[in-house]
Amino acid sequence: MKLASIADYRAASRRRVPRFLFDYTDGGSYAEQTLAANVGDLAAVQLDQRVLVDVSRVETRVKLLGQTLAMPVILAPVGLAGLHARRGEVQAWRAAREAGVAMALSTVSICSLAEVTTGGGAAPWFQLYLTRDKGANAAMIAEAKAQGCPALMLTVDLPTPGARYRDVRSSLTGAPGLAGTLHRAAQVAARPRWAVDVGLFGGPVAMGNLTRLVGATAPLSDYLGWLARNFDASADWDRFAWVRSLWPGPLIVKGILHPDDAALAVQHGADAIVVSNHGGRQLDGAISAVRALPAIMDRLGGCIPVLADGGVRSGLDVLRYHMLGAAAVMIGRPWVWGLGAGGQAGVAHVLQLIRAELETAMALTGRTRLA
Ligand SMILES: Cc1cc2nc3c(=O)[nH]c(=O)nc-3n(C[C@H](O)[C@H](O)[C@H](O)COP(=O)(O)O)c2cc1C
Incomplete structure (x- = not known):
């Protein structure tokens, strides 16, 4: 089937990757x-x-933040995205670079920052989660500096993970034990192309930025366990100040929904914020990102760039966020569906579709530029 829209890519990814992986990405x-x-x-x-x-x-x-982007679109940090195709984050970053857009690599990516930087020929942005082990965070920031990341994105809306029922049902999480392993194996067996591409030739299946902490040969379940124990629920604005003191470059705070938090981010020296509810994966019942945006724009009055993410499924949606004041948008699921359906070419095509849709939307609303 020909893929003409992001919705088509979602359907194609569903056919291509095991159920536990599709549901992990698709769900909230x-x-x-x-x-x-x-x-x-x-x-x-x-x-x-x-x-x-x-x-x-x-x-x-x-x-944006000293960079020129071919369009105001950034690949959002998505944990485990690299499982969707062989060494997936490397493929995605290559597609992003070709399209002239930025990408923020997740702390919990499959490929390490060094692998993605080497594979893509330049460093992406790096997304940081705050962990209990401050030394681990300091080491990640040092690595981001050493690799030459143009920006650090600190995600602040995950002091503790929200429950994702689909992951329990698919046996990805929830202490699945032997029965869970068999359940997942059956889901893999139903997707033989993925099993060969990623399962057989795509290793190591680890969280590349955490191997020093968890162990290079540890199974993915150990990584998930380490994470569950190490998100730091005690982090506050003092911790943000500590990160600020370690990172002199552009620092973006991701996961703001309240105007007061936006103002605090500015007070503490953030260079930009992302209005985001983590793609509906954290506080269910929280305001949608697009509804949260106007009050935040009003409060900040243009003093720093405001980015937004959540729900972008076309180039028309990019223009919608732009009209409400967002300097750029991030896309999460759409690029990962592209990766699952077609690897680097799939991500490239998703970005092409968004760009063509954005250009048409600009033309039909009488806009010749976004600046
Ligand atoms: C499967 C998945 C994993 C994610 N992992 C991370 C992550 O590791 N770090 C982070 O800051 N945000 C993470 N997010 C949130 C995204 O960065 C982004 O905010 C969200 O996906 C935007 O919504 P959209 O998927 O509707 O575009 C994740 C989102 C998804 C769907």
């Missing part, structure tokens, strides 16, 4: 209400058609 926390609201509220933002404006040339380029 609890009843998935905030996930649905991210998508639904964004799609409900009306676009104003304008006519008889010269839109024979539209310019999607923007400047």
Whole structure:
């Protein structure tokens, strides 16, 4: 089947990767209400058609934190994304670079920052989770510096993980034991192409940035266990200040929904924020990102760039966030579906689709540039 939209890529990824992996990516926390609201509220933002404006040339380029992006789109940090295709984050970063957009590599990626930097020919942004072990965080920040990451993105909306029921049902989490291993094996057996591409030739299946902490040969379940024990629920703005003191470059705070928190981020020296509810994977019942954005824009009054993510499923959605003031948007699931369906070429095509949709939306709303 020809893939014409991001929805097509979601369906193709579902056919290609084992169920536990598809559900892990596709799902949200609890009843998935905030996930649905991210998508639904964004799609409900009306676009104003304008006519008889010269839109024979539209310019999607923007400047952000000293970088020029071909369009205001960034691949969001997605843990375990690299499982969707062989050495997946390397493939995704290559596609992002070719498309002229940025990518934030997750702390809990499959490929390490060094592998992605070497494979892509330049360092991506690095996303940091706060761990109980401050030394581990300091080492990650030092590594991001050593690799030359252009920005550090500190995710602050995960002091403790929200429950994701789909992962329990698929035996990805929830202490599945031997029965769970067999259950997952059956899901892998149903996807033989993935089993060969990733299972057989795609190793090591580890969280590349954590191997020194968990052990290079440890199974993925040990990594998940380490994480569950090591997210730091005690972190506060003092910890943010500590990260700020270690990272002189652009520091972006991800996971802000409240205007007061946005103001605190500015007070503490953030260079940008991401309005985000973690793609509806944390506090179910939280406001959608697109509804949270206007009050935050009002409060900050343009003093730092405000990024947003959650629910972008087309280039039209990029324009919707832009209209509400976002300097750029991040996409999470869409790029991972592209990776699952077609590796680097799949991510590249997802980005092409978004770009073409954005250009058309700009033309039909009478906009020639985004700057
Ligand atoms: C499977 C999955 C894993 C994620 N892992 C991380 C992560 O490791 N770090 C992080 O800051 N955000 C993580 N996120 C959140 C994304 O960065 C982003 O905020 C979210 O996916 C945006 O919503 P969208 O998927 O609707 O585009 C994850 C999201 C998904 C779907």
